[in-house]
Amino acid sequence: MLTYEQASDKVIIALDCSKERAFELADMLSGKATWVKVGMTLFFAEGPAIVDAMRERGLRVFLDLKVHDIPFQVQGAVRAASLTGADILSIHGLGSSAMIAAARKGAEEAAEQRGGDRTRLVAISVLTSMDQAALAEIGVESPVAEEVARLASLAYGSGSDGIVCSPQEAAEMRALLGPDALIVTPGVRPAGAEVGDQKRIATPAASLAAGASKLVIGRPITGADDPVAAFDAICAEIMA
Template sequence: MSNPIPARERLALAADLPLDQGLSLYSRVAEHVAFAKVGLSLFVEHGPAAVSAFQKLGARVFLDLKLHDIPNTVELAAARAGALGVALLTVHAAGGEAMLKAAVRGAREGARTQGHAPPRVLAVTVLTSLSAEDVAAVGFSGTPEGAAQRLARLAIDAGVDGLVCSPREAEGLRRLLGSSPFLCTPGIRPAGAEKGDQARAETPAFAVRAGADLLVVGRPVHAAADPVAAARAIAEEVSSA
């Protein structure tokens, strides 16, 4: 029987804060959280320096840029990301097959040039902030789960390493695609926590039982009165699930 993945390796801190605050917070919760998610706000303000700052603290960096452009542009950006030594990189599945293939190609080549392990390229299916009404308004037919499954199949067939999806879609994607794709679920909210702008949020235990490999937590930790206790409680819930 294989050993279960430690809870710490299944948690990412969404560092959507000013850089100094994000670094301070990560250093406090690092015992419970292995990944630091560098998103658009940090990367637009600080660029690669934001990545290296978290790496110096020992974090595995999840570079959440959600690339979505013509294939050549995405390939160039993914190559630059791969060269930074990030562990995870996101792109939008809706960019299509050629763009997804270009992202994978670029990320691997960029990592190779600097001697890094290639990042996992994760395709974002349907943003967790979108409700069923929002999904219909942007032109997807059917339910959010149906749209996520169609985009997931497209992305996996194009060669990406994994997917970003709502916890509510994870179980269906596992049934559809099996155990091999790496599933990352944002929109994690402990029981009783404010959902904020997350329309399809679920608890850590729900996400793990649905088949998620990595859970992204942000406001439930950095808005907590005691962030370390909050991170510990989430890690314990992941372990027990």
């Protein structure tokens, strides 16, 4: 059985909100939460300083920017993003092996420049808001699981430390990529929680049992009447 501290380390709280609300939640969950996700909503509004602010509160940061561009731009963007001190950074798996290798090079350059651990990279496979119909709209006819596996193999073999996928693909990805891959799963919803715009979901315990390394959970915590109680309940489920 996991300890509370170990369970907490599995959960990344998605702060897709204003700076003021993000600080409120971070302070509220101080001493309990280990990780937060800073996504585009917050980062584009506040810039790199928001990462510093979270780290000053003792929190580790998953910077979810889904970087996707030509290799030259990605190398520079990942280097700059890594210099914020983010622990994990997302890139897009659709960018080709050359782009992913460039991202890895940018992260290594940043680690050499600032010292300390290198920012770990996770590649987006298929967004958890997408289903088979959504893939078909953009001309992808292969099944969702097959597309996730294809992009995961490409990314992991090109320098990514792992991938982002839905909990429903976690078991297959763990078997495909092995024990060392970082598998981050959004689309995690405690039993009875609102699904929202997510399509491919699972509970926290089921996601971890399937092989996920980290669970990204936002609205079930941040939108709860009592975010601390909601976080504690999720940790209790993981520990059970």
